[in-house]
Amino acid sequence: MTARILLHDKILPIGVVVLAIIAIWYAAAVFLNAPFERDQAERAETEISFSEILPRTMAQERPVLPAPHQVFAELWNTTVEKKITSKRSLVYHSWITLSSTLLGFAMGTVLGVALAVGIVHYQTLDRSLMPWIITSQTIPILAIAPMIIVVLNAVGISGLLPKATISMYLSFFPIAVGMTKGLRSPEVMHLDLMRTYSASRAQTFWKLRLPAAVPFLVTSMKVAISIALVGAIVGELPTGAVAGLGARLLAGSYYGQTVQIWSALLMAAALAGILVMTVDIIGAWVNRRMGVRPA
Amino acid sequence: MSAAFLIAILFWLFAWAVNVWLVRLKPSSPSVARLINVAIPVLFGAALIALWEGVTRGFNVPSVLLPAPSMIWDRITNSPDILWTDFRQTYLKAVIAGYVMGCGIGFITAILVDRSPFLRKGVIPVGNLVAALPIVGVAPIMVMWFGFDWQSKAAVVVVMTFFPMLVNTVAGLAATGSMERDLMRTYAASRWQTLFKLRLPAAMPFIFNALKINSTLALIGAIVAEFFGTPIVGMGFRISTEVGRMNVDMVWATIFVAALAGSLSYGLIALAERAVTFWHPSYRRRAGS
Numbered sequence: 001m002t003a004r005i006l007l008h009d010k011i012l013p014i015g016v017v018v019l020a021i022i023a024i025w026y027a028a029a030v031f032l033n034a035p036f037e038r039d040q041a042e043r044a045e046t047e048i049s050f051s052e053i054l055p056r057t058m059a060q061e062r063p064v065l066p067a068p069h070q071v072f073a074e075l076w077n078t079t080v081e082k083k084i085t086s087k088r089s090l091v092y093h094s095w096i097t098l099s100s101t102l103l104g105f106a107m108g109t110v111l112g113v114a115l116a117v118g119i120v121h122y123q124t125l126d127r128s129l130m131p132w133i134i135t136s137q138t139i140p141i142l143a144i145a146p147m148i149i150v151v152l153n154a155v156g157i158s159g160l161l162p163k164a165t166i167s168m169y170l171s172f173f174p175i176a177v178g179m180t181k182g183l184r185s186p187e188v189m190h191l192d193l194m195r196t197y198s199a200s201r202a203q204t205f206w207k208l209r210l211p212a213a214v215p216f217l218v219t220s221m222k223v224a225i226s227i228a229l230v231g232a233i234v235g236e237l238p239t240g241a242v243a244g245l246g247a248r249l250l251a252g253s254y255y256g257q258t259v260q261i262w263s264a265l266l267m268a269a270a271l272a273g274i275l276v277m278t279v280d281i282i283g284a285w286v287n288r289r290m291g292v293r294p295a
Numbered sequence: 296m297s298a299a300f301l302i303a304i305l306f307w308l309f310a311w312a313v314n315v316w317l318v319r320l321k322p323s324s325p326s327v328a329r330l331i332n333v334a335i336p337v338l339f340g341a342a343l344i345a346l347w348e349g350v351t352r353g354f355n356v357p358s359v360l361l362p363a364p365s366m367i368w369d370r371i372t373n374s375p376d377i378l379w380t381d382f383r384q385t386y387l388k389a390v391i392a393g394y395v396m397g398c399g400i401g402f403i404t405a406i407l408v409d410r411s412p413f414l415r416k417g418v419i420p421v422g423n424l425v426a427a428l429p430i431v432g433v434a435p436i437m438v439m440w441f442g443f444d445w446q447s448k449a450a451v452v453v454v455m456t457f458f459p460m461l462v463n464t465v466a467g468l469a470a471t472g473s474m475e476r477d478l479m480r481t482y483a484a485s486r487w488q489t490l491f492k493l494r495l496p497a498a499m500p501f502i503f504n505a506l507k508i509n510s511t512l513a514l515i516g517a518i519v520a521e522f523f524g525t526p527i528v529g530m531g532f533r534i535s536t537e538v539g540r541m542n543v544d545m546v547w548a549t550i551f552v553a554a555l556a557g558s559l560s561y562g563l564i565a566l567a568e569r570a571v572t573f574w575h576p577s578y579r580r581r582a583g584s
Contacts, residue, residue, distance in 0.1 A: 013417030021421075064440065123318045124311070127332070128339035138561035139554040140514040142431075143534055146522070147546050150538045151360055226427040233429055237522050245432075253435030253523055261435050269428045276427050 025068050032064040033057035066259045074263040087243070090267050096244040097232050098271060100160050104167020105228040109221065111168065112175025119176070120183040120209070121201070130180070137173055144169070145234045163235035163244075170231040171224035178220025182213025211290055218283030225275045233268060245271075303349020310342035362544040370548040377533070377545075378552050385530040386556050388445040389517040393452025398509060400453065401460025402502070406490075408461070409468045422462040430455045434520040443524050451520040456509040460502075467501025468494050500575055503568040510560045514553060 030053075037056050041048035058067040066074075075090065082089035115133075119126045145166045152162040186208050194204045236246030245268050252261035314335050322328045344364050350356065351363040358366060371378065408414045434451050441447035471494050479489045521531025530549050537545040 009416055010420075013413050013415075014420055015417075017414070017417035017421050124315045124335075127318055127335045128314050129336075131336035132340060135558055138511055138558045140511060140518055140557050142515045143518045143530070143550055143553050146535050146538045147543065147550075150541075151543065154359060154541070222427070226429070230429045230431060233432060234519055234522075237519075249432055249435050250523070253438060256439070258436070258439065265432045265436075268432055272428045273424060 022068055025065075026058075029063065029065045029067040030054060030057045033060055036060065036064070062256050063258055066262050070259055071262045071266060074259045075266060078263060079267075090245075090248070090263065093243055093245050093248050093264070094267055094271055097229070097236065097246065097268075100163035100235070100244075101167055101225070101229045101232040101275070103160060104164035104169075104231065105171050105225050107164065108168040108171030108224060108228065109175055112172040112220075112224075113179050113217070115172070115176045116179035116183055116213075117205075119180050121205075133173060133176055137177070141170060141173075142166075142231065142234055145231065146237070149235055163232050166235040167228035167231040171228040174220045174223045174227070175217070178216045178223075179213055182216025183209045185216065186212045214286060214290065215283075215292075218279065218286070221279050221283070222276050225279055226272050229268070229272050229275060297353040300349045300353025303345045303353070306345045306349075307342045310338045310345075314338055359541050359543055362547060366544050367547040367551065370544045371551060374545070374548070378548060380528050381530045381533050381549065382552055382556065384445060384526075384528040385448070385517050385521065386514070389448035389520075389529075390452060390513045392445070393449035393517065394456055394509060394513040396449070397453040397456030397513070398460045398506060401457045401505070402464055404457075405461050405464035405468065408465055415465060415469070419462060419465055422458050422465070426458040426462055430458075431516060431519045434516070435523045437520065438523045443526055445529075448517045448520040448525075448529075452513045452516045455512045455516040459508050459512070460505045463501045463505035463508075464498060467498025470501065471497045499572045500568075503564065503572065506564050507561060507568075510564055511557055514557050514560075518553065 034053050034057055037048065037053045037060075057063070058070065060066075063070070078088060078090040082091075086092060115129075119130060148166055148169075149162045152158070152165070183205075190208055190212075191204070194208055199207070232244070233246035233249070236242075236244040237250055245264050248264035249261055252258070252264060317331050317335055317338075320331060322331065347361075348363050348365060351358075351361055356363075408418050431451070433454050434447075437447045437450040437454070441450050475493055475497075476489070479493050484492070517529075518531040518534070521529045522535050525532045530553055533549045534546050537543075537549070
């Protein structure tokens with residue numbers, strides 16, 4: 001019974017949408033790549049029929065839009081068939097990006113949670129800082145990324161840390177905001193109960209506020225980790241395409257290697273999906289361990 | 296250690312003490328309370344800027360590393376032409392065109408998708424997934440397709456703003472209760488009447504949520520897309536070239552303009568939201584207290 005509901009509510013509709021996207025992708029690839037083939041035929045002064053154009057649009061060296069199977073072939077080539085240590089391996093580049101994402105995300109989480117704890121406990125901090133945190137959400141922080149990289153480089157700090165700093169900077173805001181909301185989520189009744197137990201502030205924090213904040217923390221961590229990845233990718237742009245998924249994107253755009261750009265893009269998408277899913281699974285596990293029953 | 300730093304520290308401590316005192320006040324009149332609510336963060340921000348100024352002056356921090364706020368302000372007031380042309384290129388052309396198109400297409404797609412429950416079940420998870428992806432990565436592709444000028448930046452903005460709008464609108468259209476929909480049925484309302492008189496107004500908080508998220512995303516998308524190639528104007532271009540020339544004060548000036556544009560457009564959307572969704576509980580409660 002549940003399997004049928006799963007099939008009808010999840011697998012079928014999502015499958016149809018994904019198939020439709022792939023079909024549109026193929027159609028667009030044919031449509032966008034055909035002018036080049038017609039141009040080639042015209043230069044060679046030959047007539048070319050549509051049935052001849054069709055297969056050629058899917059096997060161009062530098063297509064305007066590569067067909068899905070070209071991108072997947074490139075992905076397979078650069079992940080499975082290359083050695084992981086090779087500079088042409090996408091796994092190598094993904095690892096570079098992933099390591100700074102994770103470091104920055106960890107730092108951002110610690111900073112965000114610490115700030116939230118301060119904000120909940122000190123009213124002055126709350127009223128002074130919270131409006132600024134909310135305002136800073138409306139600012140395109142990512143614009144600072146190149147400056148952080150270059151400036152830290154000038155001081156002699158390069159490599160992992162500058163990129164991680166950007167990721168930290170981006171991921172700390174949603175965590176601070178979500179965690180503050182979570183720490184404030186216990187109802188007055190529950191707080192009063194803690195008072196009747198004559199619980200200290202620390203006890204109230206550990207036994208009531210923190211457990212209540214966990215679901216909020218998980219939600220904001222999902223947002224934070226995906227923007228931490230964006231931060232790491234953008235952070236790789238100004239260093240001049242050395243290593244990482246952002247560097248692959250930049251190098252691909254310099255040399256017109258569209259297949260490379262798309263494979264780096266899909267890799268980044270897969271990475272984002274895996275990261276968000278991992279946070280989700282860990283969050284669900286923590287919730288279960290804390291005794292939350294599905295409503 | 297120098298006089299500038301000491302003064303900054305003293306000002307910081309003074310501002311903090313005033314804030315601690317202000318927080319403890321329990322004014323009886325609501326207008327005074329509102330004034331205090333504004334004064335606290337403003338004072339905090341001023342203290343922060345003073346500390347920044349004091350640190351950069353007191354310790355002679357090289358301006359390449361961190362320019363003093365006064366230096367950045369000088370730069371802003373001295374080169375309004377450059378800042379204005381960059382702003383026009385990036386914001387008035389790319390961001391606004393992309394934002395309007397992306398949100399519009401997302402909204403129309405959502406209305407179409409909403410007609411079929413089957414599609415809705417498929418589009419929401421896929422859209423949610425795509426909204427979490429690093430979409431800025433399409434920037435090099437768009438630059439290849441649409442050239443170096445603002446059109447390619449607008450295209451990036453369209454792709455970035457489309458999915459949040461789609462997902463939020465579809466979710467918002469599903470937000471009406473069955474009671475309200477039954478009421479519309481008893482009125483013999485047509486599908487379009489139900490849409491315009493009940494479901495779209497009910498979806499407005501969701502739609503405005505997407506508009507707010509998108510206002511920041513659009514600016515980010517346009518600026519980052521300019522890192523991949525642009526004519527010699529634009530805020531992203533200015534940031535990446537001035538960073539290379541170590542003119543960090545110009546970078547900060549551009550970031551200031553970007554921040555101002557971001558907060559102002561967010562504020563405008565928030566004002567429009569308040570006007571459109573005046574019936575929503577979150578505003579009703581605020582008006583009462």
